[in-house]
Amino acid sequence: MSTPAATDTAPACEYLTFTLGAEEYGVDILKVQEIRGYDTVTRLPEAPDYIKGVINLRGLIVPVVDMRVKFGLEHAEYGPTTVMIVLNVGQRVVGMVVDAVSDVLQLDAARVSAVPDLAGSAIDRKFLTGIGLVDERMLILIDIERLMTSAEMGLVAEALDALETEAA
Template sequence: MEQGTGAVSGTAANGAREYLTFTLGSEEYGMDILKVQEIRGYDAVTRIANTPDFIKGVINLRGVIVPIVDMRIKFNVGTAEYGQFTVVIIINVLDRVVGMVVDGVSDVVALAPEQVKPAPELSSSLDTRYLAGLATVDERMLILVDIETLMGSAEMQLVDLAA
């Protein structure tokens, strides 16, 4: 799945990793492309009682029950509106299939290890455990999310939800 972006000159041969970029509010995020199973439009979900607000419910995806997490609510960015342009990224992490609601999917970029900078330690109130780092692509700041750490965290309740 090789896709160039013009300004980024990186292939797997030089240690570059590919990231799917997506938007939440006015911010742009990136996640490891190898975790992505598919990208689809937002469908109605079946709500499950006593789940956090950011877990919108579940869908049946070809016989697999998939929890749907609204990343806009989870990260407290943007407005959680559901329309024809709302996108769900279906990911496969920790032997689980999970759907992530985002505002939009932008691109696939290849980033060499030296392009990724560590996330700054800003304050105790800001949780940076789920950030893999920051990168600049074509004058845009990209926030790289460690999607496995995020989805595997106890507060996500995804492991218990599926059990």
Template sequence: MATLSKNTENTASGTREYLTFRLGEEEYGIDILKVQEIRGYEQPTRIANAPEFIRGVVNLRGTIVPIVDMRLKFNCSKVEYNSFTVVIILNLRNRVVGIVVDSVSDVMELASDAIRPAPDIESAIDSSCILGLGSVGERMLILLDIEKLMSNVDMGLVASAE
């Protein structure tokens, strides 16, 4: 669908760019530098005994890519595939992984002072994988450390950096 250009000029001034996407009613952001491309959803090939949130794998130009449905991972109430459903292809520590989301919103630039610490509450997301909450006008973004999330023990998709 689209390959994203990676603009790193603003990181020195304390701003970072985040790709924003929706899961149900919530809006999330991930570091744009981790995003390789955005594709329309296609049914992956199921892998036996894989956790339910790992939908399967797809062949992306010769690379076998595991596909994680973030709606299942985050226990969203309804998981529905439609024309807005997309797969964000990530490049994390030289491993390619795809995540299924309801829709991609846009790329937002956030200054470090627009990001607040996330409250320490019980949720489907490990709190250590949340970088903070970004606010842009009336919008509130949950900023994810997608690399850390994908390297969690239950995911095991990316080797940890230790």
């Protein structure tokens, strides 16, 4: 069974690739607003552990999600290659902390395979668009829009709404 994204897309899509541990992931480059070095965040009380907090990005309060924690990977120390990818998803701007940004790759539909059954995986299949094949590497393609706007990530919106209400 093929995913809709793997067969119904334009001839080629560009992905920003990044690493989390030993795995390489990709997100649609059109969702990326900017890439920044990791900076200190303001922690929100009672926020889920994967929400590191918020940053002030040129006057806009932006929630920051640690993708290692979100995907249930082992904890890693933040270092000089740790970056924050600022994304435009839904009606919000969201920061995503990753180990490192790799490259921008163009993949045509022929190089994207369907998502295999991932029973017991920390990543729900519905948040993946496929597996990109690049030379000898495999790239896990994330539907970042669906992931960040999902009900479970809706906690980001609730936490921000509470913060904005307190500030008013």
